[in-house]
Amino acid sequence: MKDGILAIDQGTTSSRAILFSPEGAVIALAQQEFPQIYPKPGWVEHDPEVIWATVLTTAREALKAGKSKGWRAACAGITNQRETAIVWDRKTGQAIHNAIVWQDRRTAERCRELAASGAAPDITAQTGLVLDPYFSATKYAFILDAVDGARERAKRSELCLGTVDSYLLWRLTGGQVHATDATNASRTSLYDLKAARWDEGLADVFGVPMTGLPDVRDCAGEFGTIEAGLLGDAIPVTGIAGDQQAAAIGQACFAPGEAKSTYGTGAFLLLNTGRDMVVSQNQLLSTVAYRLKGETAFAMEGSVLSAGATVQWLRDGLGLFTKASEIEALAASADPDSGVVLVPAFTGLGAPWWDADARGAIYGLSRGAGRAEIAQAALDSTAFQTGDLLTAMAGDGMKTVSLKVDGGMASNDRFLQRLADLTGIEVVRPVNTETTAWGSAFLAGLGAGMFSSIEDGRALWRADRSFAPQLDDGARSARIASWNEAVLRTRTR
Numbered sequence: 001m002k003d004g005i006l007a008i009d010q011g012t013t014s015s016r017a018i019l020f021s022p023e024g025a026v027i028a029l030a031q032q033e034f035p036q037i038y039p040k041p042g043w044v045e046h047d048p049e050v051i052w053a054t055v056l057t058t059a060r061e062a063l064k065a066g067k068s069k070g071w072r073a074a075c076a077g078i079t080n081q082r083e084t085a086i087v088w089d090r091k092t093g094q095a096i097h098n099a100i101v102w103q104d105r106r107t108a109e110r111c112r113e114l115a116a117s118g119a120a121p122d123i124t125a126q127t128g129l130v131l132d133p134y135f136s137a138t139k140y141a142f143i144l145d146a147v148d149g150a151r152e153r154a155k156r157s158e159l160c161l162g163t164v165d166s167y168l169l170w171r172l173t174g175g176q177v178h179a180t181d182a183t184n185a186s187r188t189s190l191y192d193l194k195a196a197r198w199d200e201g202l203a204d205v206f207g208v209p210m211t212g213l214p215d216v217r218d219c220a221g222e223f224g225t226i227e228a229g230l231l232g233d234a235i236p237v238t239g240i241a242g243d244q245q246a247a248a249i250g251q252a253c254f255a256p257g258e259a260k261s262t263y264g265t266g267a268f269l270l271l272n273t274g275r276d277m278v279v280s281q282n283q284l285l286s287t288v289a290y291r292l293k294g295e296t297a298f299a300m301e302g303s304v305l306s307a308g309a310t311v312q313w314l315r316d317g318l319g320l321f322t323k324a325s326e327i328e329a330l331a332a333s334a335d336p337d338s339g340v341v342l343v344p345a346f347t348g349l350g351a352p353w354w355d356a357d358a359r360g361a362i363y364g365l366s367r368g369a370g371r372a373e374i375a376q377a378a379l380d381s382t383a384f385q386t387g388d389l390l391t392a393m394a395g396d397g398m399k400t401v402s403l404k405v406d407g408g409m410a411s412n413d414r415f416l417q418r419l420a421d422l423t424g425i426e427v428v429r430p431v432n433t434e435t436t437a438w439g440s441a442f443l444a445g446l447g448a449g450m451f452s453s454i455e456d457g458r459a460l461w462r463a464d465r466s467f468a469p470q471l472d473d474g475a476r477s478a479r480i481a482s483w484n485e486a487v488l489r490t491r492t493r
Contacts, residue, residue, distance in 0.1 A: 006018075008058075015031070016437065019063065024460045026434060047099070073235050075236050077442075085143065090158055096147050096159065103347045126193065127202065128193045140208045161208065176224055183245040183288045193296075218291050224237055241290065246439030246440045253271075254454055260405065262406050270299045271398050272299055282393075292454060302351040302392060306344040310342070338366070341486040345490055350385075351392065361486070382419075387480065406433055417467050426469070
């Protein structure tokens with residue numbers, strides 16, 4: 001049996017497992033979608049038991065398929081939807097409440113209260129994050145207050161608090177390890193970026209007991225061993241990173257100025273800033289790109305809350321098509337001068353606006369507008385939002401001339417061309433589009449000694465196709481002006 005690397009990729013709408021060769025080739029892949037839970041407008045939840053079940057099912061399927069081809073998993077990596085908060089019983093592993101998903105906006109009022117108290121500047125200075133419901137801390141506090149007796153139990157160390165990676169690690173190791181990595185820790189609003197540790201003052205501000213938080217570790221190294229009874233073999237977990245950082249690693253963004261944008265449920269643009277924690281003046285985030293051997297590389301990040309989710313809404317909410325892949329052909333038939341603009345603020349606007357109360361809208365409708373024009377406006381909305389992030393980064397002195405892309409929407413050539421046209425920069429798609437899963441697999445291989453350094457990942461990266469801007473500056477500026485006007489009308493603050 002040849003040694004491969006298992007990547008457990010737990011996302012917002014599905015769980016996936018991929019067995020990779022050490023060169024990054026996909027040996028076997030399994031994927032399973034799971035339902036989203038919407039208790040109230042702006043609230044989004046997942047059932048942790050369903051997450052766990054889909055992770056086990058897909059991992060078993062991938063390993064079985066790999067075994068039939070002569071491959072085994074020598075080690076495993078985990079990558080996950082970040083900021084999603086889970087609280088579970090330390091003895092049983094059972095969650096006491098549904099997971100509150102990163103998109104969820106229920107704690108917007110609590111964030112406003114904290115901002116009114118004057119806490120926001122200190123929180124941003126320590127964590128690199130803006131004060132927003134997006135991050136985990138207010139979600140943990142909500143669960144502890146919503147479930148009878150939970151806060152007291154947490155203070156007695158009877159409960160574990162964690163993001164999805166730490167929940168999965170706990171379950172996979174049979175409750176032996178409660179740990180996370182620095183990238184996921186940096187998304188909670190409880191982690192001091194410069195001190196590289198949980199901060200007691202931040203925990204007090206948010207009302208989160210330190211006793212329930214996981215141990216914070218490097219992204220590559222020993223995290224524990226998956227119980228043999230779960231997947232058939234005792235597999236060491238040797239790499240963990242949040243999905244966007246894993247994608248940046250999979251895209252070999254190792255040098256300052258190198259950037260990638262991942263287009264999944266949301267869209268997330270990470271730009272490596274090296275050992276310098278760049279403090280944004282444009283409401284972008286400072287975050288951990290990765291931490292290896294105790295040394296932290298930082299990144300600047302911009303978050304778009306709805307990208308692929310907008311396409312899903314057109315499919316499931318409006319019924320414009322039956323498969324997400326059909327949007328490319330539909331958009332191609334649109335009138336290019338229709339003037340339709342869609343602002344997908346279904347759960348608010350992310351960076352650089354951070355308006356939790358904004359809601360989606362469509363502008364510029366005429367009797368000539370139809371399915372195709374709305375589909376094109378949906379694709380363009382993601383490109384415009386990416387452009388907003390690039391503009392904000394340039395305003396902070398961080399500029400890139402090329403953008404590596406990945407995620408489900410990266411397979412859509414029309415979208416990538418529009419992205420290049422509306423941002424004015426080159427867009428590059430890699431041969432290996434499984435960059436998020438590969439990033440976690442690469443970290444696992446690094447932690448297991450299969451690679452000598454992170455730079456080994458650069459030699460494994462290959463470009464598939466580049467998309468150069470074809471729209472002239474005047475036309476681009478006019479379209480951006482229409483987008484800016486639509487966003488201004490949509491914002492509440």
